[in-house]
Amino acid sequence: MKKKAAVCLLSGGMDSCVATAVALGEGYSIHALTFDYGQIHEKEIACAIKLAKDFSVEEHRIIDLRLIGLFESALTGGEVIPENRTLKEIKEQTEIPGTYVPARNTVFLSLALAYAETRCADAIYIGSHAVDYSGYPDCRPEYFKKFQELIDLATKKTVEGGEIEIRTPLLYNGKAEIVKKGVELGVDFSHTWSCYKGQGKACGRCDSCILRLNGFKEAGLTDPIEYEI
Amino acid sequence: MKKKAAVCLLSGGMDSCVATAVALGEGYSIHALTFDYGQIHEKEIACAIKLAKDFSVEEHRIIDLRLIGLFESALTGGEVIPENRTLKEIKEQTEIPGTYVPARNTVFLSLALAYAETRCADAIYIGSHAVDYSGYPDCRPEYFKKFQELIDLATKKTVEGGEIEIRTPLLYNGKAEIVKKGVELGVDFSHTWSCYKGQGKACGRCDSCILRLNGFKEAGLTDPIEYEI
Numbered sequence: 001m002k003k004k005a006a007v008c009l010l011s012g013g014m015d016s017c018v019a020t021a022v023a024l025g026e027g028y029s030i031h032a033l034t035f036d037y038g039q040i041h042e043k044e045i046a047c048a049i050k051l052a053k054d055f056s057v058e059e060h061r062i063i064d065l066r067l068i069g070l071f072e073s074a075l076t077g078g079e080v081i082p083e084n085r086t087l088k089e090i091k092e093q094t095e096i097p098g099t100y101v102p103a104r105n106t107v108f109l110s111l112a113l114a115y116a117e118t119r120c121a122d123a124i125y126i127g128s129h130a131v132d133y134s135g136y137p138d139c140r141p142e143y144f145k146k147f148q149e150l151i152d153l154a155t156k157k158t159v160e161g162g163e164i165e166i167r168t169p170l171l172y173n174g175k176a177e178i179v180k181k182g183v184e185l186g187v188d189f190s191h192t193w194s195c196y197k198g199q200g201k202a203c204g205r206c207d208s209c210i211l212r213l214n215g216f217k218e219a220g221l222t223d224p225i226e227y228e229i
Numbered sequence: 230m231k232k233k234a235a236v237c238l239l240s241g242g243m244d245s246c247v248a249t250a251v252a253l254g255e256g257y258s259i260h261a262l263t264f265d266y267g268q269i270h271e272k273e274i275a276c277a278i279k280l281a282k283d284f285s286v287e288e289h290r291i292i293d294l295r296l297i298g299l300f301e302s303a304l305t306g307g308e309v310i311p312e313n314r315t316l317k318e319i320k321e322q323t324e325i326p327g328t329y330v331p332a333r334n335t336v337f338l339s340l341a342l343a344y345a346e347t348r349c350a351d352a353i354y355i356g357s358h359a360v361d362y363s364g365y366p367d368c369r370p371e372y373f374k375k376f377q378e379l380i381d382l383a384t385k386k387t388v389e390g391g392e393i394e395i396r397t398p399l400l401y402n403g404k405a406e407i408v409k410k411g412v413e414l415g416v417d418f419s420h421t422w423s424c425y426k427g428q429g430k431a432c433g434r435c436d437s438c439i440l441r442l443n444g445f446k447e448a449g450l451t452d453p454i455e456y457e458i
Binding site for chain 2: 096100102103104105106107109110111113114117118137138140142143146147149150153154155156158159160
């Protein structure tokens with residue numbers, strides 16, 4: 001019997017890596033989708049390529065959204081990335097972070113939806129979570145619920161009774177749980193990259209490094225990647 | 230006082246042209262967005278460029294989605310385009326047409342949303358209508374209503390109390406009404422293109438030509454473009 005297919009958003013970060021491992025564990029053949037939207041850390045893309053190989057994906061598409069040029073934010077070089085904040089400061093921020101990218105997940109999920117329909121996929125996996133660092137509007141449970149309602153009205157497949165389900169297997173997990181889940185599923189975290197600054201080694205000072213390091217610490221494990229600090 | 234800004238999806242067809250004329254008439258400065266997704270009629274793109282000039286838009290972005298390569302359907306050369314159907318056959322079809330493009334409006338609106346947020350726009354105009362040729366799932370009123378609900382949850386601007394409203398000024402209009410509205414607003418229909426086949430002259434036999442010609446006829450007007458037939 002032909003395996004069910006899933007589109008997995010695979011950024012090269014640890015969350016999307018673990019979400020993809022979950023999809024694989026749930027028996028899907030994987031169509032991985034990586035977006036290059038001018039992140040200032042190209043190392044993430046290099047990691048996505050390694051991970052796609054680790055997961056023996058059916059297909060890996062890297063979409064260069066820089067050509068579209070519609071995104072402007074900290075991650076594309078427009079704003080200063082905060083450093084050395086405490087875990088408390090990061091988790092308790094009430095403002096939407098400067099690293100917000102306009103309509104990012106809406107664009108990503110829409111393109112994943114088009115891809116899923118052309119590949120007769122039943123599911124789209126995305127590694128977002130709403131626990132740590134929940135300041136992004138398009139990472140919240142109600143956002144994904146609404147996007148699912150949109151999908152149910154939006155495509156030939158779904159309108160004709162088929163299913164394309166958004167799966168957010170990490171939505172209610174903290175970083176430590178994500179680390180543990182990844183280890184259980186055998187992921188190689190040395191092939192993931194989280195740092196917003198992205199030099200040879202991870203900076204260890206940006207919010208993303210601080211959350212990642214704390215996740216490994218809380219999980220009682222050592223992060224296999226190298227840090228400047 | 231600075232004018233309010235709107236993003237207008239401007240395909241080069243007559244519907245998006247009239248929708249943009251409505252936005253202009255409602256006092257917006259226009260950020261026009263044209264998508265090249267491998268339509269087999271490049272004449273449409275050439276028309277979008279003429280129209281952007283006619284409307285003195287603030288900015289015109291042409292996004293080459295062919296580079297993304299996620300779309301496959303009749304309009305990108307994959308399927309035979311029906312010809313010589315009667316108006317009744319076109320209007321009464323119950324199946325989704327072969328010219329359906331996977332998740333097309335969802336992708337277009339998502340990118341328009343990202344663009345709107347970066348330009349502090351309050352509205353997105355799209356020329357879809359649900360009367361003639363209503364077989365597309367992503368042209369129905371309930372689809373646009375749901376996309377609006379998504380927007381209200383999805384962006385920094387809307388979550389912080391700002392507005393980005395999807396406007397579908399032609400949603401309940403037939404082609405004849407669209408023609409009349411366009412004439413009232415002074416649009417130059419010779420700068421629009423509707424034919425799916427797109428040679429030097431419009432074919433006059435595809436569904437799109439048949440609906441357009443009938444629209445002009447019902448409006449008691451002559452279509453200024455040339456036809457093969």
